Amino acid sequence: xxxxxxxxxxxxxxxxxxxxxxxxxxxxxxxxxxxxxxxxxxxxxxxxxxxxxxxxxxxxxxxxxxxxxxxxxxxxxxxxxxxxxxxxxxxxxxxxxxxxxxxxxxxxxxxxxxxxxxxxxxxxxxxxxxxxxxxxxxxxxxxxxxxxxxxxxxxxxxxxxxxxxxxxxxxxxxxxxxxxxxxxxxxxxxxxxxxxxxxxxxxxxxxxxxxxxxxxxxxxxxxxxxxxxxxxxxx
Amino acid sequence: xxxxxxxxxxxxxxxxxxxxxxxxxxxxxxxxxxxxxxxxxxxxxxxxxxxxxxxxxxxxxxxxxxxxxxxxxxxxxxxxxxxxxxxxxxxxxxxxxxxxxxxxxxxxxxxxxxxxxxxxxxxxxxxxxxxxxxxxxxxxxxxxxxxxxxxxxxxxxxxxxxxxxxxxxxxxxxxxxxxxxxxxxxxxxxxxxxxxxxxxxxxxxxxxxxxxxxxxxxxxxxxxxxxxxxxxxxx
DNA sequence: CTAACATTTTTCCAACTGGTCAAAATTCTT
DNA sequence: AAGAATTTTGACCAGTTGGAAAAATGTTAG
Numbered sequence: 001x002x003x004x005x006x007x008x009x010x011x012x013x014x015x016x017x018x019x020x021x022x023x024x025x026x027x028x029x030x031x032x033x034x035x036x037x038x039x040x041x042x043x044x045x046x047x048x049x050x051x052x053x054x055x056x057x058x059x060x061x062x063x064x065x066x067x068x069x070x071x072x073x074x075x076x077x078x079x080x081x082x083x084x085x086x087x088x089x090x091x092x093x094x095x096x097x098x099x100x101x102x103x104x105x106x107x108x109x110x111x112x113x114x115x116x117x118x119x120x121x122x123x124x125x126x127x128x129x130x131x132x133x134x135x136x137x138x139x140x141x142x143x144x145x146x147x148x149x150x151x152x153x154x155x156x157x158x159x160x161x162x163x164x165x166x167x168x169x170x171x172x173x174x175x176x177x178x179x180x181x182x183x184x185x186x187x188x189x190x191x192x193x194x195x196x197x198x199x200x201x202x203x204x205x206x207x208x209x210x211x212x213x214x215x216x217x218x219x220x221x222x223x224x225x226x227x228x229x230x231x232x233x234x235x
Numbered sequence: 236x237x238x239x240x241x242x243x244x245x246x247x248x249x250x251x252x253x254x255x256x257x258x259x260x261x262x263x264x265x266x267x268x269x270x271x272x273x274x275x276x277x278x279x280x281x282x283x284x285x286x287x288x289x290x291x292x293x294x295x296x297x298x299x300x301x302x303x304x305x306x307x308x309x310x311x312x313x314x315x316x317x318x319x320x321x322x323x324x325x326x327x328x329x330x331x332x333x334x335x336x337x338x339x340x341x342x343x344x345x346x347x348x349x350x351x352x353x354x355x356x357x358x359x360x361x362x363x364x365x366x367x368x369x370x371x372x373x374x375x376x377x378x379x380x381x382x383x384x385x386x387x388x389x390x391x392x393x394x395x396x397x398x399x400x401x402x403x404x405x406x407x408x409x410x411x412x413x414x415x416x417x418x419x420x421x422x423x424x425x426x427x428x429x430x431x432x433x434x435x436x437x438x439x440x441x442x443x444x445x446x447x448x449x450x451x452x453x454x455x456x457x458x459x460x461x462x463x464x465x466x467x468x469x470x
Numbered sequence: 471c472t473a474a475c476a477t478t479t480t481t482c483c484a485a486c487t488g489g490t491c492a493a494a495a496t497t498c499t500t
Numbered sequence: 501a502a503g504a505a506t507t508t509t510g511a512c513c514a515g516t517t518g519g520a521a522a523a524a525t526g527t528t529a530g
Binding site: 033035060061062072073076080081082 | 519
Binding site: 055056057111114141142151155169175178184187189191200202203216221223226229232 | 287288289290291292293294345346349368371372374375376377378382385386389390393407408409410411412413415416417418419420422423424426427428430431432433434435437438439440443451452454455456458459460461462463464465466467
């Protein structure tokens with residue numbers, strides 16, 4: 001009874017015995033060829049385009065293959081199922097997505113730290129809007145594919161950073177406020193510029209809806225998080 | 236050549252002449268029967284459930300019919316096409332959605348006004364999360380069905396309210412800040428609790444993720460918008 | 471150059487999709 | 501209670517969808 005290699009192109013090589021899959025065989029997995037690496041990236045790029053707009057169910061393999069410039073069966077040669085593509089995108093995403101928060105440094109001072117956290121998130125909204133929308137789509141659906149990661153990895157990270165924020169508050173360097181909702185409000189206000197981009201642009205109009213809107217947003221948010229909207233004596 | 240009534244069940248009765256639709260005939264439209272009103276509502280409810288999670292393309296008539304507890308052809312008797320259902324939901328939505336902002340009163344004082352605007356939006360996130368998600372889904376897709384309404388009605392309303400905010404700033408009752416981004420930040424922070432509900436709950440954990448989260452959010456946001464995060468001497 | 475492997479294309483399929491239609495069942499009106 | 505109108509159902513259809521299989525074509529290490 002000799003195991004049979006069924007496919008190589010996919011990252012996760014499937015091994016069968018008597019026609020039944022017996023799990024990944026990392027030992028047997030060959031290194032990806034040049035073409036495999038390139039094509040997988042092309043596909044993931046295309047899939048990001050499509051999934052970000054239509055969500056998982058609303059996207060079709062045909063659509064993705066079309067954007068990727070290849071035939072559907074050819075695409076399926078690299079990712080044997082639609083879910084596989086989505087899984088890859090989503091899991092890569094979470095790492096990238098949490099990076100800015102990870103960088104928030106307990107040894108720094110709260111305002112520079114929060115300020116640059118907001119900046120980084122805003123830059124991500126500007127430079128990676130598709131990723132933001134992919135994430136938003138997943139959330140809207142109840143995060144079916146990443147709920148455990150959210151409940152464990154994300155929660156742990158946020159718990160830790162909430163602790164950092166509380167520390168700063170104890171030192172009197174930061175106003176006392178719910179650290180969790182503080183983090184939520186940073187997420188919300190920054191990702192809004194990616195997820196609701198159409199609305200933002202439509203409301204700002206042609207004159208103010210250009211690239212400058214991110215600078216305006218950064219300035220405004222900085223003020224909001226620093227001082228709120230209470231008028232101050234003199235600036 | 237006598238016009239023929241083709242359907243009555245739909246709100247928009249179609250009249251045909253020689254088999255070609257010649258537009259709505261509000262004159263001929265009979266009042267909806269009891270069953271029609273009831274069933275249409277059942278369908279719209281079900282569709283809201285489904286569309287809010289899966290978006291337009293990702294939702295199927297079968298799914299909606301299933302949730303509505305009727306057969307697909309029966310559902311199609313009331314709404315002859317999928318788009319019709321979606322259109323109805325979306326257009327009803329926009330009216331409801333803008334109501335809280337409309338209520339912001341130029342003659343009031345800025346802080347009570349902004350404060351209750353935030354409360355109202357937060358209540359909507361709590362009580363109408365499906366509507367919020369339907370809206371978010373539409374935005375993520377680039378608002379294909381409501382772009383003109385966004386560009387005209389919404390923009391006009393926001394322009395007007397931005398004027399109100401600027402007025403308050405001129406009077407020195409409100410810190411000078413970009414009024415458009417101010418409004419965006421209220422939208423973002425409040426709708427976040429509907430659209431990213433899973434995440435919020437997962438991060439807060441069972442202890443703090445209960446219904447109380449909306450009260451916590453309200454308290455936090457109030458502080459944020461009022462004073463920001465700069466520590467104040469004494470509360 | 472060629473055998474072994476990787477890639478691509480062609481063809482196909484079963485399940486699902488949005489939607490039609492006529493007949494049957496129900497409800498309403500008189 | 502009967503006839504008319506409305507509502508519901510079941511059978512059906514053409515197009516789309518995710519995916520399988522195999523043949524055809526490319527690529528590359530020896």
